[in-house]
Amino acid sequence: MxxxxxxxxxxxxxxxxxxxxxxxxxxxxxxxxxxxxxxxxxxxxxxxxxxxxxxxxxxxxxxxxxxxxxxxxxxxxxxxxxxxxxxxxxxxxxxxxxxxxxxxxxEAVDVTLPYGRVPRGARHPLTTLAERIEDTFVAMGYQVASGPEVEAEWLNFDALNLHADHPARSMQDTFFVEAPDGTADSGMVLRTQTSPVQIRAMLAGEPPLYAVSPGRVYRTDELDATHTPVFRQVEAIAVDEGITFGHLKGTIEVLVEKLIGGGLELRWRPSYFPFTEPSAEIDLQCFVCRGASVGNPDRPCRTCSSEGWIELGGCGVVNPRVLVAAGIDPSRYSGFAFGLGLERILMNRHNVADMRDMVEGDVRFTLPFGMEI
Missing domain, CATH: 1.20.58 (Methane Monooxygenase Hydroxylase; Chain G, domain 1)
Structure with missing residues (x-):
């Protein structure tokens, strides 16, 4: 320029x-x-x-x-x-x-048109609850054990001190598996509790033994608000030197507090189970009426049938005969065992008033629980 x-x-x-x-x-x-x-x-x-x-x-x-x-x-x-x-x-x-x-x-979107995406799913809350219980016991040093749902009668009954003419072995409570010839005498049943897993665990190793076994079990119960013929249990067994009923009581109280929280009372009732002695039934205070429906016709409660308590499960000190059946010396070792219904725990934990909601398969029931892993 x-x-x-x-x-x-x-x-x-x-x-x-x-x-x-x-x-x-x-x-x-x-x-x-x-x-x-x-x-x-x-x-x-x-x-x-x-x-x-x-x-x-x-x-x-x-x-x-x-x-x-x-x-x-x-x-x-x-x-x-x-x-x-x-x-x-x-x-x-x-x-x-x-x-x-x-x-x-x-780029306009017609929100009224049907969509082709797969609906969002959710894990069933019983699955999540079972894993929470496993985590709780693993933190206390227990191992997780499992077994088949179609079980041998000896493991489901005889090894648990249920003799041949025990009422629990009748067709009123147990689903028997048919033999190939069409008879019921196959020696196999749909397990009525997860206790056979405990027998398998004792047969597989030497004490000390601390095992928890959640799983599905079958009984000929009617389906109602608090019962179902197919339900889930979690059973635990501890076999060691010096185990007492006090260890059992403390373990269950810790478990219930972690799963359901405080504020609800536990009731221990003397009971009888062939595989434990002494034995007890565990009842949890009804989370719906908290006992206010008892003797009060103006406030009926269908969850607890106005009794104020909901059955949680059974427990007791392992019967020496069960230890002998599993090859364990009862003069040296003792133990405790208990079984709780997962459905009952879920009802109390999340205020589920009717057990039928858990088995009907309605996604509106499972979606609020989300995809917790």
């Missing part, structure tokens, strides 16, 4: 001629008006307002003019560039508005 020259005639600068400036302005305005979308407008912007555009190059020539010519040339270029920038901004607003309107039409 040449230095200022007072004798320089501005008319001789081609880029600063009024007709040339007006032509560059008109070409820019036409290019902006012809841009069909924002991408084309961006290209026109670079061509007509960029550093190498005609008006930008003409603006650079002003510096070479004599002082008396700079004002007029600057005014001419400034007006042209102002008109170009104003047209560019106006066209950009128009194209952005067109784009937004087009997006609203092209």
């Amino acid at each position: 040449s230095a200022p020259n007072k004798s320089y005639d501005p008319v001789e600068v081609e880029a600063l001629k009024p007709e040339v400036v007006e032509q560059a302005r008109d070409e820019a305005l036409a290019a902006f008006a012809a841009a069909a979308d924002l991408d084309e407008l961006k290209q026109a912007k670079v061509a007509h307002t960029g550093d190498r555009s005609p008006l930008s190059l003409a603006n650079r020539e002003i510096g070479a003019l004599p002082p008396q010519a700079k004002a007029a040339a600057g005014k001419l270029i400034g007006q042209a560039r102002g008109a170009v920038n104003q047209a560019l901004a106006a066209r950009q607003v128009e194209l952005e508005a067109e784009r937004d309107a087009r997006v609203l039409v092209e």
